[in-house]
Amino acid sequence: MADTAGGAGAAEAAGLPVTGWAVLGLLSFGRELSGYDLKKWADASLGLFYWSPSFSQIYGELRRLERAGYARSRLVAPESGSRGKRTYRITDEGLAAVRAWARETPVDPPVLKHGPMLRLWLAHLLDPSEMRAVLTHHRDHADRMHARARLDAAHAATEPAWAGPALTLRWAERYYAAERDLADAMLRDIEAPEGPAEP
Amino acid sequence: MADTAGGAGAAEAAGLPVTGWAVLGLLSFGRELSGYDLKKWADASLGLFYWSPSFSQIYGELRRLERAGYARSRLVAPESGSRGKRTYRITDEGLAAVRAWARETPVDPPVLKHGPMLRLWLAHLLDPSEMRAVLTHHRDHADRMHARARLDAAHAATEPAWAGPALTLRWAERYYAAERDLADAMLRDIEAPEGPAEP
DNA sequence: CAGCGCATGTAATCTGTTACATGATTAG
DNA sequence: CTAATCATGTAACAGATTACATGCGCTG
Structure with missing residues (x-):
């Protein structure tokens, strides 16, 4: 219901799941993107x-965002008979909505x-x-993530107007x-003769 | 299907969701508990x-665990006409299963x-x-969690045979x-005149 | 030209939450 | 004695993932 009748798709407003706002947030940087591009970008940043x-x-x-009037899509047909993909761009209403969300909704x-x-x-x-194995594996994972964040943060710092992403990437780096240091600390705790003893 | 026919409920084994293993893990400490007790304990530790x-x-x-043969329940009827609750206890098969899971399943x-x-x-x-508000709020939240973990860790350290919980509580404390220090660092980043500048 | 991988989507399934129902105990 | 709260559970719903379907483009 609700989507029946010719109700020109005007903003149903109200509750988007957080994921929806995250996707709209990706679009809020102004680029026109396909679902595939969004996924890759989300993997790298979000x-x-x-x-x-x-x-x-x-x-x-994306379908929901378009129905709500927060994004508009168009079919991009390539010169030859290639697949033809659908790209999305945020609307003015979408930008206003995501800004309002970012400002007013309580942060969970x-x-x-x-x-x-x-x-x-x-x-x-x-x-x-086995405990050691779990910890060293986790330590390595944290180390890899740290390296990724470090690279991305350096890259984002070059682009101006990317204050937000740069800020959060720097946070992720730290x-x-x-996380890696905590794993090391716990490894020491396990190795320690007995109870960690509070200093 | 599968649950039809009188198939005496013998362990269907195989895939439990991680939450299932977590609940079985709670039971693996040996106590006989009701769903309500488990929830409260999960809030505090997990x-x-x-x-x-x-x-x-x-x-x-819990229902799934019992069907799988990993836990057994019984109705506890109180002296007077009180509600009558159902308590669960882990079985030998359950203990073996959760041990095998903890040892052999790849850690996500x-x-x-x-x-x-x-x-x-x-x-x-x-x-x-607004950015500052988000950060100070988050900082306070981290601080409260830190205090909770600190208290619980101190408490768990007194009980012997609680090595695991004590270890993870200590980790949580750190x-x-x-997390609180990261929030403070980011607050400083924001206050800083311009680009954080990589030292 | 056969097969593999990329790119774009849809459908079926499952995990987890919120809302509801019920009764017992306690507070005013 | 009524209302609030605790305790135990069920049912309906929504969010998210995995598996599947499709077709182009490149590599052997």
Whole structure:
């Protein structure tokens, strides 16, 4: 319902899921992009501090954004008989909406689902070598993410008007450095003769 | 299908969602608990490094665990005509299964959905005072979590045989301290006259 | 010209949440 | 004695993922 009748698709406004705002946020930088491009960009930027939605969800959100009047799409047909893709551009209403969202909606707190810690929490089911393996693996992962963030941050710093992305990339760089150090600290805790003893 | 026919409920084994393993992990500490108790305990311990499932999901997972033969429930009827609740206890098969899961299943990497960073990533839609507000609010949140973890870690350290929980609580304590420091660092970045300049 | 991978999407499924229903106990 | 709150659960819904379908373009 609601989408029946000739109701010229004017903004249904109201509740978009956060993912929808994230996609609209990607578009708010002004470029005209396809779902595929958005996914790749989301992996590279959003993925460092927010999870990156799957292709199918991005396509779904784009359809919803267009229905709400926040984005407009057009079919781009290439010279030869190539596939023909659909690209999206944000509308003025969309820009106003995402700005209002960013300013007025209460920020929901960070959500963490830390797989490695979930394992180590069950230390009574593991032996020390397995715990070490989990931690070193996690340490390496954090290190890789740190390197990625470092590179991207350096790159973003060159582009002006990218204050936001540059800021959060810098944050991510520090975050993953901290994550790596925390893994190292825990490895030391495990190696320590007995109870960590509060200093 | 599959659940039809009198197939005496013997372990269907195979794929439990991670949440299922987390609940079974809670039970693996040996206590007999109701869904309500599990929820409260999950909020206090799991919630610091992994999200805490809702009541309804816990109830659902418990039913699934029992069907799989990993837990057994019984109705506890109180002396007077009180409500009568259902408590769960892990079975030997359940303990073996969760141990095998903890040891053999590849650890999935940490998942982060950082609401505050999502906002700051859209800095071009905010003005400086709004950015500061997001950050100070986040800083306070991290500080509160830090205090919680600190208390719980101290408490867990007294109980022996709680190596795992104590270890992860200690990790959480450091994690939220780092999170608070990162927020402070970003506040300084914003205040800084211009580009952060890589030292 | 056969097969593999990229690019664009759709459909089916499953995980997890919010809203609701029920009863018992406690506070005013 | 009524209202609020705790405790236990169920049902309906929404968000998100995996699997599938399609077609072009390149490599062997």
